[in-house]
Amino acid sequence: MGEEFYSRDAALVARECLGKILAHGKTAGRIVETEAYLGTTDLAAHASRGITERTKVLFGPPGRAYVYFIYGMHECLNFVSEPEGRAGCVLIRALQPLSGIETMFRRRPKARRLEDLTSGPAKLTQALAITRKLNGSSLIDGPITVRRPMHESPIEIDITPRIGITHCADWPLRFVIAGSLFASR
DNA sequence: CAATAGATCATCT
DNA sequence: GATGATCTATTGC
Numbered sequence: 001m002g003e004e005f006y007s008r009d010a011a012l013v014a015r016e017c018l019g020k021i022l023a024h025g026k027t028a029g030r031i032v033e034t035e036a037y038l039g040t041t042d043l044a045a046h047a048s049r050g051i052t053e054r055t056k057v058l059f060g061p062p063g064r065a066y067v068y069f070i071y072g073m074h075e076c077l078n079f080v081s082e083p084e085g086r087a088g089c090v091l092i093r094a095l096q097p098l099s100g101i102e103t104m105f106r107r108r109p110k111a112r113r114l115e116d117l118t119s120g121p122a123k124l125t126q127a128l129a130i131t132r133k134l135n136g137s138s139l140i141d142g143p144i145t146v147r148r149p150m151h152e153s154p155i156e157i158d159i160t161p162r163i164g165i166t167h168c169a170d171w172p173l174r175f176v177i178a179g180s181l182f183a184s185r
Numbered sequence: 186c187a188a189t190a191g192a193t194c195a196t197c198t
Numbered sequence: 199g200a201t202g203a204t205c206t207a208t209t210g211c
Binding site for chain 2: 046049052053054068069070071072073
């Protein structure tokens with residue numbers, strides 16, 4: 001996807017990411033669950049506290065990765081959205097594994113089934129080997145890339161409140177491919 | 186199956 | 199010094 005894909009409202013980008021292919025190296029998956037974070041007006045968003053060392057990439061140009069570290073052990077991947085200066089982003093919450101599945105199982109020894117591999121924001125970063133070293137990297141030039149699937153089939157989308165937050169907990173900003181076995185929780 | 190505890194540290198107050 | 203956009207194992211029904 002090009003810069004114009006990301007340079008729009010985060011909620012719209014989050015919804016349109018569903019069904020796209022996320023790839024890093026030999027591993028790739030279909031995006032089945034996302035959440036939008038809106039920037040300074042959204043108290044659940046990291047960007048709501050303004051520009052800091054951690055959040056500066058969110059205020060930068062769209063189409064970059066925002067990878068943050070949480071709970072002392074997990075990393076999560078976001079797509080920076082909206083034009084430069086606005087801090088919307090899209091949290092990638094779950095994938096359907098497509099390629100490099102052997103590699104994913106090696107990276108996630110605790111996963112027993114295919115559905116355990118990438119069905120959560122920190123699971124998928126482990127499976128695809130996405131770390132904070134990739135914070136600020138381009139989603140347009142790689143190494144992390146997003147593209148349209150070869151056969152884009154119509155999908156039904158469920159919209160629900162976001163998961164695991166305490167502020168703005170009722171805002172309907174979570175997007176899931178209806179019935180996907182690979183969504184979180 | 187649902188609920189809960191523990192792990193563990195960067196970031197911000 | 200408290201907190202958190204989570205995961206896993208364990209306990210309890």
